């Protein structure tokens with residue numbers, strides 16, 4: 001396996017994205033991938049012969065590495081490739097904090113393995129909307145010790161053709177309690193490396 005900073009061809013990347021999201025290839029997938037590839041620094045993963053995946057990163061502040069997207073070919077999933085590429089980007093940027101947005105407990109788990117603190121988590125508290133704030137500023141979101149948030153209906157529906165689940169049942173149950181897959185919720189995860 002070879003990981004390098006480079007941008008794959010959009011069509012190849014979109015084919016992998018469709019397979020990774022268990023969806024049919026479509027123009028919508030192509031457009032979405034094209035948009036993501038333009039969002040930040042792209043790392044490409046090769047299996048020696050062809051494209052095995054890619055990841056896009058950007059710094060949201062001088063300390064925080066944001067994973068704007070990561071797609072691994074199905075046969076490259078579940079073997080720790082995400083951790084390797086995120087560590088490369090972390091080293092390169094000198095990042096101390098990490099952030100991502102996802103609907104998948106598998107992705108949540110990657111951050112949980114990489115970070116010494118990772119929010120939200122089954123033992124933590126979520127933020128809340130404070131309705132005591134007077135209008136017109138409206139209710140503001142109050143965070144606890146973390147910057148994680150649940151983004152309700154963010155994707156407007158399931159992002160995946162087939163729901164990605166985690167084999168750890170309690171973890172899956174907790175995830176389902178905060179992230180409604182069918183509604184298209186997304187979870188903004190945040191932590192310190």
Ligand SMILES: CC(C)(COP(=O)(O)OP(=O)(O)OC[C@H]1O[C@@H](n2cnc3c(N)ncnc32)[C@H](O)[C@@H]1OP(=O)(O)O)[C@@H](O)C(=O)NCCC(=O)NCCS
Nearest residue numbers: 020070071072077078079080081082101102104106107109
């Ligand atoms: C989500 C993704 C980036 C994670 O990267 P990865 O290198 O596979 O991560 P890991 O190997 O560390 O796996 C993370 C966990 O998910 C599980 N997992 C990953 N892929 C899996 C699969 N295809 N089937 C079942 N479980 C899987 C692993 O067993 C692991 O469990 P653990 O928490 O007990 O360690 C990758 O699986 C992927 O590309 N998925 C499809 C696209 C996607 O969801 N992208 C993220 C969008 S935000």
